[in-house]
Amino acid sequence: DGGITQSPKYLFRKEGQNVTLSCEQNLNHDAMYWYRQDPGQGLRLIYYSQIVNDFQKGDIAEGYSVSREKKESFPLTVTSAQKNPTAFYLCASRRTGGNNQPQHFGDGTRLSIL
C-alpha cells in the first residue's frame, strides 16, 4: 500500500540522549515535513524539505535536526538540547509542482522521557 510510515510508534528517551524518529513515504512526494503536537495545541512545524539534500527550519527547530539524503526518507533527530521533548511527532508529505496538492500525514510517533 502507498503511504507514509512513521516508526517507532512509541519511543522513550533518557536524559541527555539523542533519538531519531523515522519517516518513510512511497508516494513519490517531493516535500516532507515534521510537526510537533502537544495536548490541546495545533501542529507546529519543526523542519521541512522541498527537495532532496535541502531542508529549512520551521517555527520550532531548536533542539532538532534532520537530513534528506533520499526522496523517500526524512528522519528527525531529537537532540539532548531539546529540553521538553515529550510530544506527539507527525510527519507529512506532499507532491509539489502544480496547484492543489495537500499534505498527507503519517500515524505519528509518541516520544516520552524516562
Next chain:
Amino acid sequence: GQQLNQSPQSMFIQEGEDVSMNCTSSSIFNTWLWYKQDPGEGPVLLIALYKAGELTSNGRLTAQFGITRKDSFLNISASIPSDVGIYFCAGETGANSKLTFGKGITLSVRP
C-alpha cells in the same frame, strides 16, 4: 505570526444532530484544509478548498472557503458516533508554502 482561531475547544452533540465549526484568521489564505484526527493517529484530510467562495461536500461533510479568504467553516450533518475526534483547520498562503494550523475542536457525540 499567522494564527488560525478555532473555538470552542470542545463541542458536545447528540447523535443525529448537525454541527458547524468555524475557523477565522486576521490573515488571508489561498488554501483552506480541514483535517480530522483520531486519538493516537495522524490527521486525515477531509476537505480541501482552493477558491474564495468555494463550497465543497464530502459525504455528510460540507466546507466553505470564505469570500474574504480569512475564514472557513465545516458542517457535519446527521452526526454518528464515529464522527468523534479532533477537527483541525489549516491555511496556506501560496502554492507549496507552509501550513498554519488551528488548535482544533474536540467533538463528542452522545448516542
